[in-house]
Amino acid sequence: MSTTAQSEPVLIAGQWRPASLDTANTNVFQATDPSNMELLSPVFPVSSWQDCDEALNAAAAAYAELRQLPRERIAAFLEAFADRIDAAKDRLVAAANRETGLPASPRLADVELPRTTNQLRLAAAACRSGDWAAATIDSKAGIRSCYQSLGPICVFGPNNFPFAFGSLSGGDFAAAIAAGNPVIGKANSSHPETTKIFAEEAFAALQATDLPTATVQLIYRLNHADGERLVADPRVGATGYTGSRGAGLALKAAADRAGKPIYLELSSVNPxxxxxxxxxxxxxxxxxxxxxxxxxxxxxxxxxxxxxxxxxxxxxxxxxxxxxxxxxxxxxxxxxxxxxxxxxxxxxxxxxxxxxxxxxxxxxxxxxxxxxxxxxxxxxxxxxxxxxxxxxxxxxxxxxxxxxxxxxxxxxxxxxxxxxxxxxxxxxxxxxxxxxxxxxxxxxxxxxxxxxxxDKMPTGVAVSPAMNHGGPYPSTGHPGFTAVGIPAALPRFAKLTCFDAVRPARLPELLQDKNPTGSTWRFIDGQWSQADV
CATH class of the missing domain: 3.40.309.10 (Aldehyde Dehydrogenase; Chain A, domain 2)
Incomplete structure (x- = not known):
């Protein structure tokens, strides 16, 4: 593509703005309609590291704000986003159908889109309840612990599920947000227009619920070196990736060298x-x-x-x-x-x-x-x-x-x-x-x-709390986590924090003597309970 071609804006730091183009490589691209092999409009940018750097700075600032907000605000965003996706159904289905060749109905409109909004609403419920954080209280020892948000999360979406696994709509996104983290989405090059629509709806939902506008950001494509640099950056909390084994392992090597968690779904022959x-x-x-x-x-x-x-x-x-x-x-x-x-x-x-x-x-x-x-x-x-x-x-x-x-x-x-x-x-x-x-x-x-x-084929993956969509390498990068199933998917994007002899008034809400919701399950002195300490 011509380096002078006008391309779609990226969403960085709460603004839709022109990308900082990667001029050392092909700096714009177009998706292909697989039903006829024709290039689709519009043109999308390949971002330079400058875009990544600005997105990381904005995500770090958003993370600091999110840590101080009540869970209810984050849950309200997820539900508002789900509502906006339902309202944008026709536009999303048309874009994804053009870009992937997947049938508009029943696949996209009647199966994948409802599954996507269901995931978001389940994530909102998990966020609101706090059960996923596994609050644990040893009252005699004066030690308490729970899972807390981790930091900016990078999500690389796959080509085969533009909605349910999309970088700004799917399970990784929903789990990361519900755990209290901002997300930098890297669109799949097969369906950038679909991802852009999700970003637009997410941005509107952020504004409506008064969350930091850099809670959701969008970059369409990076060169390989910048992708590896992104997942290894000190400002990143973790990365979720679904895609090819080769690209995933390159990102994993970079993240591992930096000590950064990365959750990969790579390949599986499913015997x-x-x-x-x-x-x-x-x-x-x-x-x-x-x-x-x-x-x-x-x-x-x-x-x-x-x-x-x-x-x-x-x-x-x-x-x-x-x-x-x-x-x-x-x-x-x-x-x-x-x-x-x-x-x-x-x-x-x-x-x-x-x-x-x-x-x-x-x-x-x-x-x-x-x-x-x-x-x-x-x-x-x-x-x-x-x-x-x-x-x-x-x-x-x-x-x-x-x-x-x-x-x-x-x-x-x-x-x-x-x-x-x-x-x-x-x-x-x-x-x-x-x-x-x-x-x-x-x-x-x-x-x-x-x-x-x-006695049943494995193709369907139910959105169930008991589901494991994971497995030993190379199906995933770690055998102990699932990418589908809420609340089980949330701890991937969290860290376990222990509070030892911390004064009661200084404890997180989930670890104080009074149960913050009256119904959150906490492990108190060896027993799961919804009671106050």
Whole structure:
């Protein structure tokens, strides 16, 4: 793009203003409509470090103000923001549909947008109650502790959920704000206009609820060096990132060197083990479940089932044949962007080069839009075990691989060789015929995943307090936290503070003898209680 092209403003320090452009690199960009490969208007800026520096200074000042405000004010902002998103539904859906190719209805308008506003309202409730802070009181020792806000939070949003995981609308954003922190959002380059609309609505909600206007700031794109510098800056409390493994690990290395927390969601092949008795009992239903899950959203879910584990025999052959027929009969969906299209093709080729057999598809490009043919690959348990790292290459999109093991022992060995994943699923017979082998498979699978499922595909991620959307590396950067589920997601953006022999009047509200709400749960002298001390 021309360096003289006029670009959209950034939101920094409570003002919409022209970006300070990164003139050393390409300094403006446009999103692509994946349905026709055409560049979209408007033009967006690639910010220089000057924008980051000013945003960090403003966020630090906003953080100092937020620390002194009652939780009710922050909760009111989250609810006002949710209301404004509902009112801006048509505009948001139209922008996201253009930029991502995701269906306006039901995906964006009827599923993802309501989920997004629900998350924000749940975050408001968690903020207001204070339960998430785990206030702990040892009255005899005179020691009290709770989680408190951490500081400015950087959020890098993904390409596949422009609303529910967006940098200025999604779960990381909601959790960071509810914990009392300002957010600097780095838009995903696939949907900058959508993110800008969220920023506009957030800014209006900040003004309406009288919160510091630098509580929410927006930068669209940075060069890699500035992104790494941003997450490592002393003014940053922590970072939430969802995206590719390569970019995420580069940010993690920078943050780790500076001792800064960073919570990553990177990649996951989400193994599904189908035990022999389940296929005998209800093979057709399982095949239908799998095809629906694997091709939903063109496979562009972080929990899409990428690897299916089975034991050899007629039922495994039937599964491969039926899935292949369904894949060939289904029109390939539109992928999110040219980058996703390129990455999917590369992932399929890597698996084929490693020795995976092509059953159907091959990832051939579809003319005129971001799309590739529905692809099914197959390999044996023995081949997989000869090079498990390569066979776990993520082919993000409408591609899947069946691993056919010689027996349950080899299937378990394949599971033992897996990297960490967000999810793992086991289909087993209802008549008890798989009960003898289920414990062996589950025992191997549980340490490898953040969420284990029985008899259902993993694609859906419920916004539930009990949900874990996380897992061992490389599915995430830390196995002890979830990116979905409130209030469980909030402590990522908080620090535990202990008050030892601090005079009662100087204690935070949550740690004083009187319960501040009358209903907040606190751990008092070894018992969870809503009572006063």
């Amino acid at each position: 599904v083990a189908i035990l022999p008795g389940a296929m005998v009992e209800r093979g057709d239903a399982i095949i239908k479940d799998f095809v629906g899950s694997a091709l939903m959203g063109t496979g562009q879910f972080c929990t899409s089932p990428g690897i299916i584990l089975m034991t050899k025999g007629e039922d495994a052959d039937k599964f491969v044949e039926a899935v292949s027929a369904a894949y060939q009969a289904a029109t390939p969906g539109t992928l999110l962007s040219p980058a996703v299209t390129k990455s999917l093709g590369a992932g399929i080729q890597t698996l084929r080069d490693a020795g995976a057999e092509l059953v159907c598809g091959g990832g051939d490009p579809v003319e005129g839009r971001c799309a590739r043919s529905n692809t099914l690959l197959k390999t044996t348990g023995g081949k997989f075990l000869s090079d498990p790292e390569t066979f776990q290459t993520e082919a993000f999109g409408n591609a899947s691989m069946v691993v056919v093991a010689d027996d349950i022992d080899q299937l378990t060995q394949v599971i033992d060789s897996l990297e960490g994943n967000l999810t793992g699923c086991i289909y087993s017979a209802n008549d008890g015929s798989d009960d003898a082998v289920y414990p062996q498979v589950a025992f191997a699978l549980e340490p490898k995943v953040g969420r284990i499922l029985n």
